[in-house]
Amino acid sequence: MLIKNARIVNPWGETLADILIQNSKIKKIGESLTANGVEKVNVDGDMVFPGFIDIHIHGGGGADVLDEDEEAINTISKACAEHGVTGFLATTFYKIGQENKHLEAVLKRVSKGLDGARFLGFHLEGPFISKHRKGGIRDSSICNPSLSVLSNIMDKCKNWLRMMTIAPELEGSEEVIKILLEKGVVVSFGHSSADYEQTLQAIKMGVKHVTHLFNAMPSIHHRAPGPPLAIFESKDVTVQIISDGAHIHPSMIRFTVNILGDDRIILITDGVRSTGLPDGKYVYDGIDYISVNGTARFIDGRLIGTSAGMNELARRFLDYTRLPLSSVAKTASLNPAKLLGIHEQKGSIEEGKDADLVVIGEDFKVHMTLIEGKRIN
Template identity: 35%
Template structure:
């Protein structure tokens, strides 16, 4: 990583230039305790130690705050009162803005188990919005279901569960915006799904499944390298049947989605993951629902009633129903509980998902990359500013 000295830089002010200065810059490839980032044409042009020689009125004094890469949330159902399944442009705009307010510069709106037609409506809508002004942080779709296991249904609607349908998959995948699908092996006895995923460039992930370790091994042989919301809605660890949790621990190259809200996974399990798992294979997610950012009360998820009390979302029978977590809270929680270096925890919300999903120009801070950045308070981790492609999209 090239980091310039403050004495090497001469300022060449242009209309498309922005400087974020007086910051602690931290990412996978760089740490500068006192420095600035110069942005030109939406890209990072220079990372410099010290202070800039010239500060324009449009430049931003970070007042000693952190600058991180923009967060990447690859599993989020909703927030700010809206849900992916609303399949409405105004709703998605609210969700995009909400994500920006929490430092998320790339996210995968996530479906729930629903009818083919309703899911297709969502995929079609997001295909239309992809790349449109105001929706730049939509990075693809995560299909969670409908090919799941009734034994580990969680907060999915059982009315729409079904076995794998290749025609449905092809119609969804052919639109070119699906990035990942969560499925249960029991729904796919022929092992067709990983092959279809490879054909369309979609990542297969196992979740909502009672699969045994041996069943996972067959999927692993077909290329599956990802587990959805690790430990939750999957076969657990037993000393004679290690299940999917054991598989996630034993395979160093399998990526684990981790919800660090200290509810889906308690502190001991978060520490165990940090102790056992290769850090580069942990991906922090929120699994947030429409109640995120809202008051406690009654909400809906895939046609199911959800009650939120003290920030915890549950069905009537007590089953957890997604979360109200935000990404900056997840990073903070993971660091506080595990005592891992902050950079390691940050990678789990930035660099690791970018690497697994092949998200170009995201997840790190390097010269030449798109300027997707978040400015966070060093004590509270509260998001102060979010920058997407060099433009300030949130200013707290």
């Protein structure tokens, strides 16, 4: 495929050029490119971003990773692609003492290939988290750190566990963190009641990432600074941001960007099954919730995630922060690729990299998504 007249948006800036794709890779980038025997697509100045990577998404298109139906993960994969996401971590829970057939169903369908965004692995929220900061996670998916439970999780996930959210203040967490890091799993601070000092200690242990900053953790107080200040002070820690305007107030998003810059921020959707669907009532882990204007809440008002899609959350992020377009390419593409160790193949538009691209209009509506050079929508 030859993409003509693209406004290429990379993490370091913009350029007007053509993109030649060959054998799933970006073969050449330049002006007035020609090629014989390939499909030519004139995007007429539309923005072309590196494919977005969502490291925290539970569902979409009417499906949830928790569903034990094999087709659920494929539905989510297609919903991701509709919003410009080309790779994702299937985010879910581990239910203590249960068969967790949803994990098996995901891997079985993935082995047959997906029709949308690429499955990059699992992100488990818990089970080693604080019941006092559980958010929308049920008690059946929470327990104290346990090496036997961890072993069962590793067996169920095969070699696909890429990230685990953990509350590091819990007794026994240090050994769990050590094992996860040895296996190359990203350990993420979250759903935690840790104080400032406990958070710093966790960072020293190797916890270098944070699940949905500000949510499900103590807030900043002048006499008890809490996790956020420890996180801000630790320059090698990256954070997830939900930029729907409800999970974090827009002014707080600006404040965070002013402190961290865009190098340490990763945009996530925390998407649930209503992603891409109309406002209304849906079900999350057996509990009814309402989706309105891209934000999902239980009936009692507790936030549980979003329904907006990555392209819309990227648009809101720019509206709130007034950062350049390149910041979206960094926070939604390159930074998550770096976190997962796949930035040599994905995360930016460069010759030799995977042809994971999303074509977006000025209104941030997705016009086309390409995954390894294949047009998905």
